[in-house]
Amino acid sequence: MSKPSKLALVPFVSVDNMMNLVNAIGPARMIAEIAEYIEQDFKRWEQFDKTPRVAAHSDEGVIELMPTSDGESYGFKYVNGHPANMARGFQTVTAFGVLARVDNGYPVLLSEMTILTALRTAATSALVAKYLAPESAGTMAMIGNGAQCEFQALAFQQVVGIHTVRLHDIDTEATEKAARNLQATGLKVVTCASAQEAVTGAQIITTCTADKQYATILTDNMVGSGVHINAIGGDCPGKTELHRDILLRSDIFVEYPPQTRIEGEIQQLDPDHQVTELWRVMTGQVPGRSSPEQITLFDSVGFATEDFSALRYVRDQLERYPHFVDLDMLADPDDPRDLFGMVARAAT
Amino acid sequence: MSKPSKLALVPFVSVDNMMNLVNAIGPARMIAEIAEYIEQDFKRWEQFDKTPRVAAHSDEGVIELMPTSDGESYGFKYVNGHPANMARGFQTVTAFGVLARVDNGYPVLLSEMTILTALRTAATSALVAKYLAPESAGTMAMIGNGAQCEFQALAFQQVVGIHTVRLHDIDTEATEKAARNLQATGLKVVTCASAQEAVTGAQIITTCTADKQYATILTDNMVGSGVHINAIGGDCPGKTELHRDILLRSDIFVEYPPQTRIEGEIQQLDPDHQVTELWRVMTGQVPGRSSPEQITLFDSVGFATEDFSALRYVRDQLERYPHFVDLDMLADPDDPRDLFGMVARAAT
Incomplete structure (x- = not known):
């Protein structure tokens, strides 16, 4: 033959x-x-x-x-x-x-x-933060220390230039696993007992928790002005991580609005709530971050x-x-x- | 590792x-x-x-x-x-x-x-003919002797019980190839110089030609009463094989009407032209062939x-x-x- x-x-x-x-x-x-x-x-x-x-x-x-x-x-x-x-x-x-x-x-x-999806999800998050995070952001809070956590940390170190990650997970074993895996990366790793503690002093907040439910990983009082939120975990109908009040204080950036309105954090908002498409930021049609005080939010769901x-x-x-x-x-x-x-x- | x-x-x-x-x-x-x-x-x-x-x-x-x-x-x-x-x-x-x-x-x-698609296409055709072809149909005309031809012939021999295939293709090399491949199958193989000659005496007519155009492989005068037409080649928008008048004389059976109306022979007809879904025939909800004189037509497009x-x-x-x-x-x-x-x- x-x-x-x-x-x-x-x-x-x-x-x-x-x-x-x-x-x-x-x-x-x-x-x-x-x-x-x-x-x-x-x-x-x-x-x-x-x-x-x-x-x-x-x-x-x-x-x-x-x-x-x-x-x-x-x-x-x-x-x-x-x-x-x-x-x-x-x-x-x-x-x-x-x-x-x-x-x-x-x-x-x-x-x-x-x-490969874990790599591209982290790559997308860091790429978006390059356009939206405050200048010289050096510290990222990582809330949720599961499968995506270390990839996010490496991506932000490499693409955005952060030097410190502040880890928190309700499962302390997950945090220990992530801290261990990040030991040799050159990142300063701080393990935190609460989400509140993790966000202290962070210019970037990444939420990446897994429960399929309307959760509130971040409440309004935890988010100060001038931060960039990278919300990964709200990625299907019925699954969100942020309190609605945070969304109302933020400028929201999305991949593809028809999909994000169904799957992302903004499923909590009116269907005509203003959002900005990332491709318009990257092509320079619209600004990314426009002031140091602004709260920017990447409502990540992952796109084809x-x-x-x-x-x-x-x-x-x-x-x-x-x-x-x-x-x-x-x-x-x-x-x-x-x-x-x-x-x-x-x-x- | x-x-x-x-x-x-x-x-x-x-x-x-x-x-x-x-x-x-x-x-x-x-x-x-x-x-x-x-x-x-x-x-x-x-x-x-x-x-x-x-x-x-x-x-x-x-x-x-x-x-x-x-x-x-x-x-x-x-x-x-x-x-x-x-x-x-x-x-x-x-x-x-x-x-x-x-x-x-x-x-x-x-x-x-x-x-595998070649096998399942032939299997579907023969299965449908088991419900629709005239009783004791023994001879099939095969117009179009390309990649699907021999699979169709074997399927009808095995599932319907035909003993003779009458081959025709505008490319005589394709007909010779098919005749050669069918030599050892026990089928009587007759090569024909025209489509008209191929359909003579056939109770089943299979059309399986490949051009993407509105073609007329069969004209109205070539189709007598009491035959079953197995139309394989009309399977995408702009591609049909049968003259419209044949469709109007036939009882038409289809896999999934929303798809067949776009891709099949019936794209030539009004969108509300009556067709019968095959699953209703196979479950006994509606009859298949109801008289010896009837022309039945399987407008095959292939379904998921x-x-x-x-x-x-x-x-x-x-x-x-x-x-x-x-x-x-x-x-x-x-x-x-x-x-x-x-x-x-x-x-x-």
Whole structure:
């Protein structure tokens, strides 16, 4: 039987190979480089075909497809969210993605995206803070010390230049885990007994907690003027982290308003509450932070273009870092009319 | 570095392994068994979450995601259609698909679907003909002898019991290829110089041509009473095969009306022209063929549930026919809060 032609092969980055890639490039550098790709793509926002997520809901959770295209490449992410999974020994969220050529429809990359999504989420947060955080912000409060925590800390160190993180989680083991993982990064790590303590002296406040409920991780009195809030955890209907009063005092920046109004913190507000699209800030159409006293809020929910940017980044690394295997995923008969003959000849 | 846990592995059926699977089971038997799965799923039609395809159109073609779910399993197919590909040495259509568990969102199968789609398309056609073709139909005309042709012939032999196929294609090499491939099947194969000659004496007429245009493969005078027409090639906007007058004389059966009215032969008719849904025939709610003189027409466009049935079938074969490899596609840290630590430890 003949080998499949090169055209029929799709590079696949497994979880193992993604870890190899992260460690070969270095996590901080890889996050910073992904942030550059995300910024490039936000700056050409209008080129993108922006489709809402395609969601299949069930009692246990949701499975979503997030497609987008820039006219040259097409990408989609498969991602599930099942809050009860952890108690049953499964991950709450798993993801994989595909990048393809628009001109011929051929996939050019299949990649795990559980790790990659963690990297791109942190990269997006730090990129946005580069535009919105107060000048020379050096200290970040991190409330919620789960899977996303260390990636956020590294991203803000690398892209924004913070020197101190103040960690708090209601689960002290999570805080200890994060402090341990951040030991060798050069960041000063302060563990805090309360959210109130964590935000003291911080110019940036990141909230990244996991409960699916209307929670109040930050109350109004905890947020002084002149801070930037990076709200990661409010990312699906019924799940928010900030008290509504904070939202009313903040200038709110979002990825894609039709999605954020359903999934983000602003689901608590009127549907016509004024928000600013980040691509307009990054292209210079509208200002980011306009005064030192202003409270800026990034209501992060994660958008398909960010996954697209991350997949594009990974594909571009594979020549230099060959951490992939080729999958024989596309049928490629010598004579396209003779699919049947190709199958029959494989038996001989 | 520790090996990924069993939970994190997804069975992958490559093109090579799909060919091995088809040859191990036998193509005719595999088509007939897939037809049974498709029939089971049509009979529980109302359980399915039926989403329209999610399409990304470009000048060169289209990339589509076709998701569906029965509440227990979730499946989607990625498929492209690029008519100009063949001239550039690429396939016009390539496809792959994923099956996942709804209760935890974990993928349980990744499979090539170029070959599998050919099998399920033939299986669906033959299944539908079992309900609609005249009793003891023995002869089928096959107009269009491309990639789908032999699969259709085998399917009708196995599921409907035909003994003769009458082949015609404007490309005589395609007809010769099909005749050669069908030599050992036990079917009587007659090659015909025209479509008119091919339909002579046939109780079933299958049209399966590929041009993206409003074509007229069959004209009204070529279709006598009492035949079943299996129209495969009219499957996207602007692409039809039958003269409108034939449609007006036929009772038309479709998979999913909202999709067929856009993509099928009936795009030529008023949007409220009466059609019958196949699932209603298969569940016995409405009759299939009601008289020997009737012209029945299956306006086939291919629906997501058929891909779902085919993926379900493949998954069920893997225990007996282990033609797959496990892919390390899902991150599975020992402590879900410690994704960062998992990546860092992989470096040591």
